[in-house]
Structure formats: structure tokens, C-alpha cells
Amino acid sequence: MRTTDVDADIDDQVAALLRQAEQRYTSGRRRLVAVLQTGDGPLTITQILDADRSLPQSSVYRNLTILEEVGAVTRIVTRDDFARYELAEHLTEHHHHLICSTCGDVTDFSLDPRAETGLDRALHRAADEVGFDIDTHRLDLLGTCASCSG
Amino acid sequence: MRTTDVDADIDDQVAALLRQAEQRYTSGRRRLVAVLQTGDGPLTITQILDADRSLPQSSVYRNLTILEEVGAVTRIVTRDDFARYELAEHLTEHHHHLICSTCGDVTDFSLDPRAETGLDRALHRAADEVGFDIDTHRLDLLGTCASCSG
DNA sequence: CTCAGTGCAAAGGATTTGCATGCCG
DNA sequence: CGGCATGCAAATCCTTTGCACTGAG
Numbered sequence: 001m002r003t004t005d006v007d008a009d010i011d012d013q014v015a016a017l018l019r020q021a022e023q024r025y026t027s028g029r030r031r032l033v034a035v036l037q038t039g040d041g042p043l044t045i046t047q048i049l050d051a052d053r054s055l056p057q058s059s060v061y062r063n064l065t066i067l068e069e070v071g072a073v074t075r076i077v078t079r080d081d082f083a084r085y086e087l088a089e090h091l092t093e094h095h096h097h098l099i100c101s102t103c104g105d106v107t108d109f110s111l112d113p114r115a116e117t118g119l120d121r122a123l124h125r126a127a128d129e130v131g132f133d134i135d136t137h138r139l140d141l142l143g144t145c146a147s148c149s150g
Numbered sequence: 151m152r153t154t155d156v157d158a159d160i161d162d163q164v165a166a167l168l169r170q171a172e173q174r175y176t177s178g179r180r181r182l183v184a185v186l187q188t189g190d191g192p193l194t195i196t197q198i199l200d201a202d203r204s205l206p207q208s209s210v211y212r213n214l215t216i217l218e219e220v221g222a223v224t225r226i227v228t229r230d231d232f233a234r235y236e237l238a239e240h241l242t243e244h245h246h247h248l249i250c251s252t253c254g255d256v257t258d259f260s261l262d263p264r265a266e267t268g269l270d271r272a273l274h275r276a277a278d279e280v281g282f283d284i285d286t287h288r289l290d291l292l293g294t295c296a297s298c299s300g
Numbered sequence: 301c302t303c304a305g306t307g308c309a310a311a312g313g314a315t316t317t318g319c320a321t322g323c324c325g
Numbered sequence: 326c327g328g329c330a331t332g333c334a335a336a337t338c339c340t341t342t343g344c345a346c347t348g349a350g
Contacts, residue, residue, distance in 0.1 A: 024324065026330065045314080056332050061315060063330090077227040081314070081340090098282045109280065115272030122265030123291060130259065131296030132248045140288045141273060146281030174349075176305065195339080206307050211340060213305090231315085231339070 007037055010091050017070045029063050031055060033072070033087070041097065041107040042076045042084035078140075080104050089136070096138075100145035107145070157187055160241050167220045179213050181205060183222070183237070191247065191256040192226045192234035228290075230254050239286070246288075250295035257295070 014033050015025045035051045036043060043051070048060055064085050067073035072091065076084040078099050084106060089095070094116070095108045111119070120137075127134050164183050165175045185201045186193060193201070198210055214235050217223035222241065226234040228249055234256060239245070244266070245258045261269070270287075277284050 024329070026324075028331075058316080058333075059331055062317095065316095075229055077229060079225060079227060083314085098277065098280070100282075101285060107280075109276050109282075111272050111276055115268065118265065119269055119272075122261050122269075126259050126261055127248065127291055127293070130248070130257075131299070132250075132259075132291065133294040133299050134291050135251060135293035136291075138288075138290045138292060141277055141282065141284050141286075142288060143277070143285035144283040149281070149283050174304070176349080178306070208308075208341080209306055212342095215341095233339085 010037060010087065013091055014067070014070075014072045017072045018067075021066075021070045023066060023070060028055065028059055029067070032060060032063050032067070036073065036085060036087050039086070041105070042074075042086035044082040044084050046082065048085070076106070078104070078106060079142075097140045098145065099140050099142050100148055101142055102144055102148035105145060109141075111139075160187060160237065163241055164217070164220075164222045167222045168216075171216075171220045173216060173220060178205065178209055179217070182210060182213050182217070186223065186235065186237050189236070191258050192224075192236035194232040194234050196232065198235070226256070228254070228256060229292075247290045248295065249290050249292050250298055251292055252294055252298035255295060259291075261289075 011030070011033065014029075018025045018029070031052055032048070032055065035048050035055075038051060039047070045057070045060060045064075049055060049057060064073060064075070068075055068085075072088050073085050074088050076086060076097070078084065079101075086092075093110065095110045098107045098109055100106075110116075119139075123137055124134060161180070161183065164179075168175045168179070181202050182198070182205065185198050185205075188201060189197070195207070195210060195214075199205060199207060214223060214225070218225055218235075222238055223235050224238050226236060226247070228234065236242075243260065245260045248257045248259055250256075260266075269289075273287055274284060
């Protein structure tokens with residue numbers, strides 16, 4: 001889904017984000033972003049390292065932190081002990097996660113626009129009541145994926 | 151909000167859940183549940199230990215694990231590195247979380263029933279498409295809480 | 301009495317950091 | 326050239342576990 005001709009575009013945007021923060025878009029960071037573009041959902045460090053063996057663990061951690069600060073990447077935490085990373089929403093599209101309780105895998109999905117809008121309105125109504133200023137929302141479904149229920 | 155006369159009721163339900171699993175409801179576990187009833191949102195281990203200094207760390211971890219297995223407690227993970235725990239939804243009510251990006255605190259909130267129902271329907275529609283079997287959903291708002299924006 | 305539960309301290313595992321080296325700008 | 330980024334290995338920090346002890350039934 002993410003392997004379309006917008007990839008080059010994403011690269012440019014990441015480059016821009018880094019430049020604004022006075023950070024370099026080095027080859028290691030490029031390879032990291034490339035791996036993240038690959039996944040159908042957020043990836044764990046292990047998955048990233050497996051996907052590109054040339055990436056050293058510590059650099060991956062460091063660069064993911066920087067890419068997150070810069071706003072190019074989002075860190076996700078599920079119930080298991082592994083943090084997961086994905087490209088930031090403004091580089092892809094707003095989406096949510098299907099988290100399989102059995103295999104632990106995380107995949108993306110979207111809500112139809114009407115439902116998403118309605119949800120957004122309801123959320124703002126609720127947040128306003130307590131003076132909370134919403135930045136974004138996060139919606140995950142926990143359950144069993146198709147392969148695990150088969 | 152949770153400090154009402156349903157507290158005794160919750161205690162009974164937790165006791166029942168433990169009994170079903172052939173687990174004892176010991177004083178340490180009682181104190182732990184008592185602390186969880188205190189919070190306006192999920193608590194970190196540190197918060198729990200601070201709330202009741204007589205609770206040893208390792209027992210808290212162990213008992214939270216057991217209470218989670220039994221279905222009395224839910225483990226939450228936010229973006230920071232601390233796991234948080236709260237009483238299971240069927241002991242309280244379905245609710246969501248306001249996560250402050252500045253101070254890291256988590257508080258509960260609810261959506262109005264109409265919005266919640268609409269959301270649920272939309273979620274099932276989306277999940278059905280990919281053969282995902284929903285157990286529950288998790289909805290968090292990320293942003294700035296009233297005290298931090300002041 | 302017996303066995304699950306407890307508490308201490310030491311181990312485990314994901315993540316972070318120090319430091320010498322290499323490379324981008 | 327100068328400083329940021331890198332990579333290795335050692336350190337850190339939340340969490341888990343081993344083991345001897347205690348208390349509930």
C-alpha cells in the first residue's frame with residue numbers, strides 16, 4: 001500500500017523535516033526510512049534490523065529517536081514489550097491499528113471518512129469539557145487476526 | 151469518580167475472579183486493588199509503590215500480572231517507558247484516555263453513548279473486511295492537559 | 301502441616317550512552 | 326578541515342526470577 005510513487009515524495013519530506021531541525025539525511029537514515037516504507041504496519045526494532053542487516057542496532061535506535069523528534073516517525077507501543085515504529089501520519093494517511101492478541105502483529109486499517117469525522121467531533125466535545133487540547137488520537141483494535149483465527 | 155459505594159462491590163468481584171482462577175485474595179492483593187481504585191486513570195508501578203509504601207515492588211509486579219490474567223486489571227502502555235495499570239473495564243465502565251504529552255499523565259474520559267455506538271459499528275465494518283475478530287478497542291487522545299497548557 | 305504467596309536481591313532484556321573513528325557539509 | 330553521525334561495547338533501567346521464609350487454610 002505504501003509502495004507507490006509517493007515514496008520519493010516521502011523521502012523529500014523527510015529530508016526537509018531533517019533539514020529544518022539542522023539534521024543530516026545520511027545514508028543510514030535513508031535506509032531506515034526505506035525499511036519503514038516497506039511495512040504494512042509499524043515495525044519493531046528486530047523487524048527493522050532483519051529487513052536491513054547493514055543497520056547497526058544502536059544507530060537504528062538513535063536515528064529513530066531523531067526521526068521521531070523531527071516528526072517523520074511515530075513510536076507505537078503495544079501490550080507486548082517491543083516498541084514499534086512507523087512513518088508519521090502526515091507522510092502517509094491517518095489510520096488505525098489492528099493488534100492481534102495471539103501473534104502480536106500490527107496492521108493498518110482506515111475508518112470510512114464519515115465515521116472518522118463523527119468520531120473527531122465527539123472527541124473534541126469530550127476533550128473541551130475538561131480543557132484538554134487534542135493533538136491527535138490513537139485508535140487500536142485488539143482481537144484476533146484472520147490468520148490466527150483460521 | 152471511582153471512590154463511591156461500588157468499591158465494596160468491586161472488591162467482591164475481584165475476589166470472585168481470583169477464586170475462579172484458584173487464586174487467593176491476600177492482603178497484599180487487596181491493598182493493590184485499593185490503590186488502583188484510588189486513581190483517576192491508570193497508574194504506573196512507581197505511582198502504586200508511592201501510594202502504598204508497604205507494597206514491595208516485586209510483589210506488585212507479580213500480583214498485577216496475576217490480576218491481569220484473572221481479568222481484574224488491564225495493562226496499558228503509553229509512549230513513555232512506564233507500563234500503567236487500571237481496573238478492568240467490566241469492573242468500572244468503558245472509557246478512554248487523555249494522555250498529556252507534556253507531563254505524561256493519563257486521565258479517563260468517556261464518549262457520549264451515541265458516538266460510542268456509532269464508532270463501534272464503524273469499527274466492526276472495517277474489521278470484518280479483513281477478517282479481524284474484535285475483542286475490544288482502545289482509544290486515546292494525545293495532547294496537552296489543562297494544567298500544562300495554563 | 302502444606303503450599304501458595306511474599307520479599308529480598310540478583311538476573312534478564314530492551315534501550316541508551318561513552319568514546320574513538322569516519323564521513324558529510 | 327570541523328563537527329555531526331556511526332558502531333562497538335559497556336552501562337542503564339524497567340521488569341522478571343530464584344530462593345528461603347511466612348502465613349492462610
